[in-house]
Amino acid sequence: xxxxxxxxxxxxxxxxxxxxxxxxxxxxxxxxxxxxxxxxxxxxxxxxxxxxxxxxxxxxxxxxxxxxxxxxxxxxxxxxxxxxxxxxxxxxxxxxxxxxxxxxxxxxxxxxxxxxxxxxxxxxxxxxxxxxxxxxxxxxxxxxxxxxxxxxxxxxxxxxxxxxxxxxxxxxxxxxxxxxxxxxxxxxxxxxxxxxxxxxxxxxxxxxxxxxxxxxxxxxxxx
Numbered sequence: 001x002x003x004x005x006x007x008x009x010x011x012x013x014x015x016x017x018x019x020x021x022x023x024x025x026x027x028x029x030x031x032x033x034x035x036x037x038x039x040x041x042x043x044x045x046x047x048x049x050x051x052x053x054x055x056x057x058x059x060x061x062x063x064x065x066x067x068x069x070x071x072x073x074x075x076x077x078x079x080x081x082x083x084x085x086x087x088x089x090x091x092x093x094x095x096x097x098x099x100x101x102x103x104x105x106x107x108x109x110x111x112x113x114x115x116x117x118x119x120x121x122x123x124x125x126x127x128x129x130x131x132x133x134x135x136x137x138x139x140x141x142x143x144x145x146x147x148x149x150x151x152x153x154x155x156x157x158x159x160x161x162x163x164x165x166x167x168x169x170x171x172x173x174x175x176x177x178x179x180x181x182x183x184x185x186x187x188x189x190x191x192x193x194x195x196x197x198x199x200x201x202x203x204x205x206x207x208x209x210x211x212x213x214x215x216x217x218x219x220x221x222x223x
Contacts (some may be wrong), residue, residue: 005186005194006179009132010139012198017029020140021147025216030163032153039159040095042215045103047088049211052115054080055135059122060130069127072181087165095160107196109221110214114207121200128185131151132197135178136204141166142175 003011007132010017020026025042027176028034060075092102107115121133145166152163165171213219 004183005189005197006135006182007200008186008196009135009182013136013202016202016205016209017140017143018203020212021144023209023212023216026144026148029159030148030153032155034159036095036100036156038215038218040097041108041218042212043088043091043095044097044102045108045111045211045215047085047092047102048107049111049115050080050085050088050106052118056118056122056130056134058158059126063127063130065127066084069181072177076178076190079174081150091158091162099158108214108219110207110210110219114204114211117200117203117207125196126189127191128182128189128197129200130194131178131182131185133200133204135182136201136208138175138178140205142172163179191218 025034025038029039057073057077057080061070061077064070064073089099089102092099118133122130125133143170145163149167152160154160164182186194186197
């Protein structure tokens, strides 16, 4: 039986994903010992990232071949705008951040690079390439939520809430939809497109590692 394309991509990026799961940001988040300034940095950058993420989903919808696929992309874009952004706004409020502060925060170097990568793929690539570029974000956050859930901290409460959100079935439903879509698109993609899909998946996986890392290091533009 042939390996599903999503699993093929997951195995291709396995070394990167193992480094993601072992990152001290996540270890300390689970232990409840992560310095709050690092979590605040992460929430602010993730909030900014979501606007580009939603735009890329809309571009994926524009390239959808049928109504069923279009419905997936439009629904996921709406989730990103309404649910995820309100989720981050609520987290921001818990952290004492105003809506104005959330919107006024500049993108960090990694956030800028990652979102430009997604936008470039969305504007110039096929639907399969778009899904391959987006999927690591969906999938890694879900896996992180599951991995941290069992030993999630009682305090600070906001860390436990974050873990529970990404471990939830509500979060995993769209993850599974994107994985199934990746399997379908990968099964019909030809050689060059499959290679590009794999390349985008691996690069996005690397950016996922760097996204955690920039928050842990409180990354700033050097000049």
